[in-house]
Amino acid sequence: MGKFVYEGNQKVEIDDRALHHLQVVMTTKLRRGEPFLFTWREDASIGGGRSSVWMHAGCNLVFKYTGGKVPELNRHWIEALAFTANAPSGLYLVHEPENVSAEQGHAVGVS
16 A cells, blocks of 8 residues: 655555556646645544545645556546546546456556
8 A cells, every 4th residue: 555645744545556546647737737636535444534635736745655566557547537637526536447448458658
């Protein structure tokens, strides 16, 4: 499990693969100068509920991974995450799309 840290005090554990996909979407939007809301569900061990943070170009973000291997990217998952990030409700983690053919699900590069 990796960690997403916002401004040094908001932290959430996220699976390395999911975190990598979120990082791609977040950094793409921030490079474009597009602020957005990011919301996640809190673990039941800390009371459950959810947290939201306002993502903007000046915020301090840390993406900490437990594994050393960079996961292959699924462009369909990136598109699904980007769709939520562009909606009024903001970015939230959606499940990775399943049943994608090998040709449609090829890896994408990170720019």
